[in-house]
Amino acid sequence: MCSKWALSVLSVVAASAAAALQPDYDEYTQALEAKVVALQGENNLLREQNTALQAKLPAGTSSATTGTCDIADFLPLEEHITELERGLDLASGVKSRLAEMNRTGISRMLVSLVGGPVDFNYSLPLEIATTYLRSRNEFLAEAVKLSGGRFKGLCNVYMVSPELAIPELQWCKSQGMLGILVHGNQHAILPDGSILVDYYYKNHSIAIWQEVARLGMIVYLHPTVLYASVPGLYQAHTITDVSGFTEHVAAYDSRDITQGCPYLFDQSSAYGFAGSAAQVVTHMIIEGVFDKVPDLKMVIGHNGESLPFLLWRIDHRLAGFFGVGCKAGDEGQRAHDFNYYFSKNIYVTTSGEFETPGLQYLMSRLPATNILFSMDSTIENITSSVAWFRGVADDQPEKCEALQKIAYRNAEALLNWSS
Numbered sequence: 001m002c003s004k005w006a007l008s009v010l011s012v013v014a015a016s017a018a019a020a021l022q023p024d025y026d027e028y029t030q031a032l033e034a035k036v037v038a039l040q041g042e043n044n045l046l047r048e049q050n051t052a053l054q055a056k057l058p059a060g061t062s063s064a065t066t067g068t069c070d071i072a073d074f075l076p077l078e079e080h081i082t083e084l085e086r087g088l089d090l091a092s093g094v095k096s097r098l099a100e101m102n103r104t105g106i107s108r109m110l111v112s113l114v115g116g117p118v119d120f121n122y123s124l125p126l127e128i129a130t131t132y133l134r135s136r137n138e139f140l141a142e143a144v145k146l147s148g149g150r151f152k153g154l155c156n157v158y159m160v161s162p163e164l165a166i167p168e169l170q171w172c173k174s175q176g177m178l179g180i181l182v183h184g185n186q187h188a189i190l191p192d193g194s195i196l197v198d199y200y201y202k203n204h205s206i207a208i209w210q211e212v213a214r215l216g217m218i219v220y221l222h223p224t225v226l227y228a229s230v231p232g233l234y235q236a237h238t239i240t241d242v243s244g245f246t247e248h249v250a251a252y253d254s255r256d257i258t259q260g261c262p263y264l265f266d267q268s269s270a271y272g273f274a275g276s277a278a279q280v281v282t283h284m285i286i287e288g289v290f291d292k293v294p295d296l297k298m299v300i301g302h303n304g305e306s307l308p309f310l311l312w313r314i315d316h317r318l319a320g321f322f323g324v325g326c327k328a329g330d331e332g333q334r335a336h337d338f339n340y341y342f343s344k345n346i347y348v349t350t351s352g353e354f355e356t357p358g359l360q361y362l363m364s365r366l367p368a369t370n371i372l373f374s375m376d377s378t379i380e381n382i383t384s385s386v387a388w389f390r391g392v393a394d395d396q397p398e399k400c401e402a403l404q405k406i407a408y409r410n411a412e413a414l415l416n417w418s419s
Contacts, residue, residue: 069393069400074106075408076350078374094146104386112154112181134308141175154181162207179218184277201287223273274305304348348376354388
């Protein structure tokens with residue numbers, strides 16, 4: 001143990017040393033501060049030069065001199081206005097959204113509604129389904145009208161019944177809608193109490209997909225919570241939607257649906273959403289939906305719900321899985337490998353996936369025409385989403401042309417919606 005006397009001596013020595021070093025430290029910090037000021041001046045000068053050079057460039061070009069890429073426009077596809085449906089004034093809400101688009105350089109936006117019974121399954125009674133979905137689609141059409149041409153919509157239809165879905169599709173088309181939004185949940189309780197499973201590739205669904213293609217509309221597949229209870233892992237829970245409808249969904253480990261990380265991981269956007277939506281797409285491919293309806297265009301969000309990263313392995317394993325005839329072209333099987341459908345029928349967006357390496361992989365793996373910028377607002381922040389993409393463009397000016405396509409040109413071509 002040190003004595004108080006020893007500690008006192010050490011304190012005096014330390015203080016003396018610090019005092020001796022202080023002039024040198026002050027001189028060093030002053031010099032450093034001077035360098036910072038000088039660098040800031042140089043940086044400001046470079047910014048002014050960059051601005052002057054950019055002013056001489058056409059919008060949407062890159063320059064090796066400036067090392068930047070000016071994204072001329074954005075046309076995102078997975079953007080929701082559900083908060084306006086839930087009690088907020090529609091006109092004020094649309095005005096607010098347009099103001100944010102002006103601030104971030106977004107000229108147009110494809111909007112949709114999520115939430116409500118159709119998010120969980122299509123088990124509404126037939127007499128309710130028609131009225132309920134039409135009321136939602138009328139609300140969406142009014143928002144599109146209030147936007148002054150800057151919104152187009154993705155409507156909802158009752159996928160269980162072609163007799164109900166097809167007339168609604170035609171009405172939506174007459175209102176200027178560009179497609180439908182369906183959910184990654186393939187279970188429905190029919191009026192007689194029976195359960196319909198995997199109906200997106202059943203024969204009755206083909207008629208709906210054919211009409212979508214005939215009308216020149218797209219399908220946007222949006223993920224949602226699982227419906228069926230998985231024995232030993234998920235237990236059925238009942239929740240009541242904001243509109244008053246009661247639905248049954250699966251929740252993790254018998255716990256309340258609104259609590260706990262396991263639910264968020266397995267049953268929500270952290271992980272489970274991607275798996276459920278990916279399963280819908282893979283089943284539609286395997287069951288030959290895109291062979292029966294070759295002009296059908298489907299868009300999936302969140303960097304393709306992981307599927308672009310799995311394409312090679314899917315084709316590899318299906319081609320040689322224990323000798324079973326699952327290979328493309330085999331009797332009764334899909335006509336092509338999975339890669340084919342991701343170049344002809346399926347498009348992916350960046351919604352909710354703002355990671356540059358992920359985007360770089362998509363650009364290396366998929367046709368440049370099949371990648372689209374989206375945000376997933378209002379779940380995700382519009383300003384930060386756009387800032388991320390502009391940052392990618394600034395860092396990779398040599399890819400400017402491809403990034404312009406992803407930002408808005410691919411969407412213009414897919415939707416036939418020019419500025």
